[in-house]
Structures are given as structure tokens and as C-alpha cells.
Amino acid sequence: MHNHHEEFQFATGSILNFVWRGILIGIASGVVVSLFRLFIELIFEQVKSFYHQAQSNPLLLLPIVAISLICVVFIGILIKSDSDIKGSGIPHVEGELKGLLHPNWWSVLWKKFVGGILAISMGLMLGREGPSIQLGAMTAKGLAHFLEASRVEKRVLIAGGAAAGLSSAFNAPIAGLLFVVEEVYHHFSSLVWVTALVASLVANFISLNIFGLTPVLAMPGNLPSLELKQYWIFLLLGIFLGVLGYIYEIVILNVGNFYDKLGKMLRLPSYFYGLIAVVLTLPIAYFFPQLLGGGNSIITSLSDSHLTLEIALLFFIIRFVWSMISYGSGLPGGIFLPILTLGALAGLSFALFFENMRLLDARILPLFIVLGMAGYFGAISKAPLTAMILVTEMVGDLRQLMAIGVVTLVSYLTMDICKGEPIYEAMLAKMTLPSNREVIEPTLIELTVSDKIAGKYVKELTLPKNVLITTQVHHKQAEVVTGNTRLTAGNTIFLVVNEPEIDTVRKLLM
Incomplete structure (x- = not known):
């Protein structure tokens, strides 16, 4: 219960708490993802140049292909040691925020960084953005570890890191925020959006200093209009x-x-x-x-x-x-x-x-x-x-x-x-979820009272076992919830749930 009290204090704390955490995430994730993007661009340009030269001298294909195969074997060894670095990485981030996955942040961070640079820069038709989101999220998770953050705080930091990752990859800070809210977190939380926006802006500032102010996909001239x-x-x-x-x-x-x-x-x-x-x-x-x-x-x-x-x-x-x-x-x-x-x-x-x-x-x-x-x-x-x-x-x-x-x-x-x-x-x-999950522990989550449950008394809700609504907050005024508490649309409620049930509870009440 003490842990949940600390989580509640964080969740209802000053907006400045979210801002300074967002700044830390933005700096750390912005540096990691910008370096990731820079190495990919530098190596890929060389690889593409070699392939262009090979059109006039096919023998050049031999060293390129040999190096590519060696790189793929090395990446395969990394994947064998940690399957959480496979593919895009965005489903893994979603899985962690839903309490379904608990990857080792350091293992994923360095292996995805190295493996992603090699895989993407060798010319395969893969994007850097999914890995950038996962790298941002794992950087933030590492930061949460060093800050000894609570579980609810850790999820907020991971979401902010994901936003910072996309922002750095595309120089698109507002899209980074929206992607996390709309696609990854699936909930417009004040905890998340402030942290994610600050992290996105800071990460984008770092990225702009390295890659310049020109938009990533800038079109020549002005876009024409249709009548x-x-x-x-x-x-x-x-x-x-x-x-x-x-x-x-x-x-x-x-x-x-x-x-x-x-x-x-x-x-x-x-x-x-x-x-x-x-x-x-x-x-x-x-x-x-x-x-x-x-x-x-x-x-x-x-x-x-x-x-x-x-x-x-x-x-x-x-x-x-x-x-x-x-x-x-x-x-x-x-x-x-x-x-x-x-x-x-x-x-x-x-x-x-x-x-x-x-x-x-x-x-x-x-x-x-x-x-x-x-x-x-x-x-x-x-x-x-x-x-x-x-x-x-x-x-x-x-x-x-x-x-x-x-x-x-x-x-x-x-x-x-x-x-x-x-x-x-x-x-x-x-995805095949790991059977050797961490010990399932209850954690605190926040939800906005939706039209689906607004006006109902708590005792009228059909909640899964081991789910408890603890508090309802309106304009920073906290009310301890009982069975006779009536839920008001737009208010924030805090619930204690087991981590793997986070998504189920959200879908049930939102």
C-alpha cells in the first residue's frame, strides 16, 4: 500500500515533475536516437554507392555481399541472445505498457542499436523509426531504473521515451506525442502528454542541431492545390x-x-x-x-x-x-x-x-x-x-x-x-509472450471517466477480480472512492490492477 501511496503522490504531483522528467528523457533519447540515425545515414550512403558502382563492375558485389552476410550472422547471434530486438520494436513497447512484456532495457538498448544500424544500413527495405521508438523507450526505462521510479512513473517515462524516439527519427515532435497517445498508450493521460511533449521537443531540438532545420521529406517548391x-x-x-x-x-x-x-x-x-x-x-x-x-x-x-x-x-x-x-x-x-x-x-x-x-x-x-x-x-x-x-x-x-x-x-x-x-x-x-514473466505485482493506473461509466456508482461496475478503484480526482481535489461513490464524466480515477490486466481494464472502462 505504501508503494501505491507513492505512485499516487507522483501521479497527482506538480506539473513541473513531469516537465523535468521529460527534459531528461528528451536529452537522453535524443542523443541515442540521433546517433542511431546518423550512423545509418552515413553507412547506407556508402553501401548504395557501392551498389551503383557494381552496375559497371559486378565483381564489387562479392565484398558487399560477403560483408552483408557476416553482418546478418552477427545480428542473428544478437537476436538469439535477446528476441526482444527483433523487428520494429513498437509492439514490444506497447506490450510493456500493457504489462505483458518486461524486456531487459540495457540488453535491448545496445543490441537494437548495433543490430539496427547494421540491418537497416545494409540496404534492406527497413525503416529506422520503429527501432528509434523502442530505443527511446528503453533509454527512458534505463533512466527510470536510475531514478528508482515507481511502476506508474516508469510507464510514463517509457511512453515519453517512445515519443522522443519518433521525434528524433522524423523531426516531428507533435506527431511523436500523438503517436504515443493514439497508438502506443491508447489513453489521453495528463501524466503522459506533458512528459511526452517535453521529451519530444527536447529530442527534436537535439536532432535539429545535428541534421539541420530542413524537413525530413521537404518537397521542392510549394504544394499545389486542387479546386x-x-x-x-x-x-x-x-x-x-x-x-x-x-x-x-x-x-x-x-x-x-x-x-x-x-x-x-x-x-x-x-x-x-x-x-x-x-x-x-x-x-x-x-x-x-x-x-x-x-x-x-x-x-x-x-x-x-x-x-x-x-x-x-x-x-x-x-x-x-x-x-x-x-x-x-x-x-x-x-x-x-x-x-x-x-x-x-x-x-x-x-x-x-x-x-x-x-x-x-x-x-x-x-x-x-x-x-x-x-x-x-x-x-x-x-x-x-x-x-x-x-x-x-x-x-x-x-x-x-x-x-x-x-x-x-x-x-x-x-x-x-x-x-x-x-x-x-x-x-x-x-507475438509469443514469454512464459517466464516477472512476478505479477499490482500497480496504479489512471483513467479518465468516460461516458461509458459516467453517472454510475462504483458498486454498479463489473470489475475483474483484484481490481480496485481507489480515488477520484476533480480539479486536483482527491476523493477516496467507496461503493457509493458516483463517477463524474471527465474526472480522473486511479485504479490498482495487476500489470497484465492493464489493457483489459482500460478497454472495459473506456
Whole structure:
């Protein structure tokens, strides 16, 4: 009970408590993720240059491939020692905030850092953003360890670290905050949003000092606009992106089956599946080296690349298939930026089709690249607000927010009609959770009284066993809860729950 009293004191403490913790997280996570991003960019440029040179001198492929295979074996050894560094890392962060996973922060931090740099920079179609979010979260967890933080404080710090990680990776601090609230934490908590916003801003400041003020996906010139009478095209684009997003989700959730079957045939353990990905990526690396990597340079070059519809579709198909091959291998790398790249190619292909039909002018093509990114990511992540703000921050142009909002909303609704799930939640659901969890301990969580339970007495609620509502807070006035306490909409309530039941309780009451 003493621990819960300390947790409650933290949760209802001064806003300055959250601010200074957010500053610490922002500095630590900003440095770690900025270095991660810097090493990837420096090494990847060299790798891509080698592949370009190999087109005129194929013998250069031998040392590149040999080094890549050695790196993949080393990464496989790291994965074998700690499976929590596999893939994106975002489902792992979600799992920890739900009390389902308890990774070793130091093990994940250094192994994901090293393994992620090697896997992403060798040219596979993996993104740095998911790993950046996990690195930010684990940095914050380490900070919580040194601060001897309570469990509720540790979750807040981890959420703040995740936001700082995304902010550093994309130079998008507001999107970092929104992503944590909308996709990772699933609850608009005053504890979280203040800490996450401060951490995001500080981490972004560090990142800007290293990479400069230019937006990550800055488009040349100003984005053109479409006349209001042509907005019906945005509705069709949204539907198109929503359907494509649903197909993406089905494939990526099942690509592991392809690797399992191939691994059995080759008698290859799962932690060495990266060897298959490197071999399968070799033809693309030789013939289309410009398509390698997460996709930053692809997106920024599309607006003045003068691609035909056929080439744009070919590039989309190649990026789609090899993104699946890269991610399905389990190597440390994400799908965040690859999704945005696919969205940009899908939006461009859509616009080129309408241009061929003489319904759009060629000057409008850059707008559809941006709309494609927002709509495609919004559908797959089912985090439309994050998608809208993320793309706006990355492109650096606020004037097309209306068009972005229309396309993202329609793509999100299309995905929902198709029964698509938020991709990271679906990935978490497919993960094999460890049977050797830490001893389950009760912890304190805070929730906002929703319309679902507002006006009810506590004794009328059907709560899981071992769940106790302790306090209701209104304008910092705390009221001890009994069975006869009436819950008021908008108030904050504090509950004692077992960690693995956090998500169940949230879904029950929110």
C-alpha cells in the first residue's frame, strides 16, 4: 500500500515533475536516437554507392555481399541472445505498457542499436523509426531504473521515451506525442502528454542541431492545390489507399509463415532468416539500387522524377514485395518509413492514372505523393491524427491539411469497413509472450471517466477480480472512492490492477 501511496503522490504531483522528467528523457533519447540515425545515414550512403558502382563492375558485389552476410550472422547471434530486438520494436513497447512484456532495457538498448544500424544500413527495405521508438523507450526505462521510479512513473517515462524516439527519427515532435497517445498508450493521460511533449521537443531540438532545420521529406517548391469541385478525387484516393492498406496488413501478418516454411526446408533457425532476406534482395540491389533502404530519398525524388504510370507501379510492387521480405526476416528494423514510401508511390500512381485520363494536371502530382503517405499510413496504423500531423511536419507545409484530412479519414474508414486492425496491435497479438514473466505485482493506473461509466456508482461496475478503484480526482481535489461513490464524466480515477490486466481494464472502462 505504501508503494501505491507513492505512485499516487507522483501521479497527482506538480506539473513541473513531469516537465523535468521529460527534459531528461528528451536529452537522453535524443542523443541515442540521433546517433542511431546518423550512423545509418552515413553507412547506407556508402553501401548504395557501392551498389551503383557494381552496375559497371559486378565483381564489387562479392565484398558487399560477403560483408552483408557476416553482418546478418552477427545480428542473428544478437537476436538469439535477446528476441526482444527483433523487428520494429513498437509492439514490444506497447506490450510493456500493457504489462505483458518486461524486456531487459540495457540488453535491448545496445543490441537494437548495433543490430539496427547494421540491418537497416545494409540496404534492406527497413525503416529506422520503429527501432528509434523502442530505443527511446528503453533509454527512458534505463533512466527510470536510475531514478528508482515507481511502476506508474516508469510507464510514463517509457511512453515519453517512445515519443522522443519518433521525434528524433522524423523531426516531428507533435506527431511523436500523438503517436504515443493514439497508438502506443491508447489513453489521453495528463501524466503522459506533458512528459511526452517535453521529451519530444527536447529530442527534436537535439536532432535539429545535428541534421539541420530542413524537413525530413521537404518537397521542392510549394504544394499545389486542387479546386473544390475536384475534391471527389480525394474520396476515391482514400478508398484506394484503404484497400491497399488492408492488403498490406494481411500480407505482413502472414509473411512469417513463408519464412517458417523456407527455414524448415533449409534447416535454418529463425534468428538467421536474415540470410534469406539478403540473398533475395541482391537482384534489386544490383538492378535498382535507388530503391534500397527505408525510402527517404525515394520520396523526396518522386516529385521531379518524371516517372510513367507503368514505372511507378513497378516500383510500388518491388517495394511492397521486398519490404515484406525484409521485415519478415525478423531483422531489427521497422515498417514505418517503408509504409510512407509505399503510400507515396501509391499516391503518385493514382495521380498518374488520372493524369492519363486528362482529369488532373501534371503540376498537381506532388500533392498526391503527400496525400498517399498520409492516407496509407493512417489506414494501416489506424492512427489518423498521427498520420495527418506526421506527414505535415515531415513535408513542412501546413496549407494542405484539409486535403490530407479528407484522404486520411476516408482511408481510415475504408480500412475499418474491411475489418482491418491497427497494425502494431495486430503484431503484438501474434507475438509469443514469454512464459517466464516477472512476478505479477499490482500497480496504479489512471483513467479518465468516460461516458461509458459516467453517472454510475462504483458498486454498479463489473470489475475483474483484484481490481480496485481507489480515488477520484476533480480539479486536483482527491476523493477516496467507496461503493457509493458516483463517477463524474471527465474526472480522473486511479485504479490498482495487476500489470497484465492493464489493457483489459482500460478497454472495459473506456
